[in-house]
Amino acid sequence: xxxxxxxxxxxxxxxxxxxxxxxxxxxxxxxxxxxxxxxxxxxxxxxxxxxxxxxxxxxxxxxxxxxxxxxxxxxxxxxxxxxxxxxxxxxxxxxxxxxxxxxxxxxxxxxxxxxxxxxxxxxxxxxxxxxxxxxxxxx
Amino acid sequence: xxxxxxxxxxxxxxxxxxxxxxxxxxxxxxxxxxxxxxxxxxxxxxxxxxxxxxxxxxxxxxxxxxxxxxxxxxxxxxxxxxxxxxxxxxxxxxxxxxxxxxxxxxxxxxxxxxxxxxxxxxxxxxxxxxxxxxxxxxxxxx
Numbered sequence: 001x002x003x004x005x006x007x008x009x010x011x012x013x014x015x016x017x018x019x020x021x022x023x024x025x026x027x028x029x030x031x032x033x034x035x036x037x038x039x040x041x042x043x044x045x046x047x048x049x050x051x052x053x054x055x056x057x058x059x060x061x062x063x064x065x066x067x068x069x070x071x072x073x074x075x076x077x078x079x080x081x082x083x084x085x086x087x088x089x090x091x092x093x094x095x096x097x098x099x100x101x102x103x104x105x106x107x108x109x110x111x112x113x114x115x116x117x118x119x120x121x122x123x124x125x126x127x128x129x130x131x132x133x134x135x136x137x138x139x
Numbered sequence: 140x141x142x143x144x145x146x147x148x149x150x151x152x153x154x155x156x157x158x159x160x161x162x163x164x165x166x167x168x169x170x171x172x173x174x175x176x177x178x179x180x181x182x183x184x185x186x187x188x189x190x191x192x193x194x195x196x197x198x199x200x201x202x203x204x205x206x207x208x209x210x211x212x213x214x215x216x217x218x219x220x221x222x223x224x225x226x227x228x229x230x231x232x233x234x235x236x237x238x239x240x241x242x243x244x245x246x247x248x249x250x251x252x253x254x255x256x257x258x259x260x261x262x263x264x265x266x267x268x269x270x271x272x273x274x275x276x277x278x279x280x281x
Binding site: 020021024025027028029031032033034035085088092093095096097098099100102103106107110 | 161162165166168169170172173174175176228229233234235237238239240241242244245248249252
């Protein structure tokens with residue numbers, strides 16, 4: 001069983017995927033059931049916060065470089081996703097990528113879930129040997 | 140290239156084509172919502188996506204894939220059909236169930252990625268084992 005930080009990292013990636021699904025459901029409620037779009041705006045805040053937690057936990061859990069880069073990309077993509085609707089007046093074609101961005105976030109989220117799951121399985125010592133600088137052997 | 144290997148490659152290409160179609164379909168709804176495009180673009184293309192999902196299923200059978208792969212291809216057709224059904228609800232008036240239409244798009248996307256990964260594995264299996272659909276080579280006496 002991996003360290004607690006890696007378990008938290010794993011669950012944070014699942015939380016991100018769940019938050020994206022919820023966010024998409026919120027826009028569905030607005031578009032097809034007459035609900036207030038405020039739900040979708042609130043969802044955007046939650047998704048952004050969770051992406052930041054994922055990024056932070058990637059470092060705390062001492063994930064490998066590749067995973068940290070994907071976590072960083074996830075955060076950046078989330079920020080971009082939030083900015084796209086604002087371009088509707090000036091760059092409508094770019095703004096039209098907003099729904100595609102949701103697919104991308106979902107896909108990257110799932111990728112991180114897989115990476116975090118692998119990391120959570122690894123004993124901390126074994127993975128440390130691979131990622132941390134080698135310590136001088138004790139006598 | 141053996142027949143089986145080619146059929147599996149065709150299956151892989153249809154899976155890639157389906158993924159591209161899903162992305163384009165999602166972009167079309169973006170065009171409708173943010174760039175004033177006609178709703179018929181998204182609606183019409185949706186039927187093409189459904190047709191493509193059927194092509195994926197047929198390709199899975201023609202390629203003689205294992206049952207598991209055929210089930211995933213069938214699931215792809217199933218969720219795509221569900222998506223069309225939810226779209227019908229969506230365009231017929233306010234309905235909370237219709238709110239699942241965009242959520243199901245995520246499910247279609249996930250199943251597509253699963254089918255694609257499986258298709259890549261099937262191609263890899265057929266090329267590494269030298270499977271060309273003919274009888275296994277008999278051990279030659281030395």
